[in-house]
Amino acid sequence: MKRIIIASVAAAALVGGGTAFAVASDGTDSARSSSTAFQATAARASLSDAAHAALKAVPGTLDSIERDHGRWEADVLGQDGTWHEVTLDANAKVIDQRVDRDTDAEDAAEAKALRNADVSATEAARKASSGTVTSVEFDDDRTPVWEVETVTNHKERDLTVDAHSGKVTQAPADDDHGDDDSGDDD
Incomplete structure (x- = not known):
């Protein structure tokens, strides 16, 4: 379910032309370096x-x-x-x-x-x-x-x-x- 939410946020950012940052977690309160991060950005080149x-x-x-x-x-x-x-x-x-x-x-x-x-x-x-x-x-x-x-x-x-x-x-x-x-x- 968390992956679906992350994919939805990323897709919305791409469609909207904005930037989104999402981190997947195993449900614990501690952030770990092995967490998956995704950053979507709009086209930067003219x-x-x-x-x-x-x-x-x-x-x-x-x-x-x-x-x-x-x-x-x-x-x-x-x-x-x-x-x-x-x-x-x-x-x-x-x-x-x-x-x-x-x-x-x-x-x-x-x-x-x-x-x-x-x-x-x-x-x-x-x-x-x-x-x-x-x-x-x-x-x-x-x-x-x-x-x-x-x-x-x-x-x-x-x-x-x-x-x-x-x-x-x-x-x-x-x-x-x-x-x-x-x-x-x-």
Whole structure:
């Protein structure tokens, strides 16, 4: 039961983005050095730090980077033209790196558009920084843009940054059509 409580406190701290410290005990009043301690902390590295570390691990062009569950996940178009997935911990230390072998014609078109972008992912994040940037992703569906997600005072804001001019605009509202989490009973 004590382990469940400790895990719950740790999970709540991670979800809330805060810090928690819990110690498991054998039920006696005396604290022992063999007690289990767990400290959970929110991501400490900035998007810029994580992007730099991902590009150091895989030289190339950053296609997307996002903070998810205390980790950073990045997609990089390597200098050799292969797509890579890089996972970094909260301190921007690479913990996993692999080649994405599931590529198709759309990926080739995106690679071409990404190489032709005048604005990089980190530049887009700087231009759109109206708070903490939690995600930057290249989108070449129509006009090539960077989709940037920021959080200020617990409020999420979605912006787009033109990949050529650097112009920042408010992203169109997400209509949730086709989203499995929409809760619609159609």
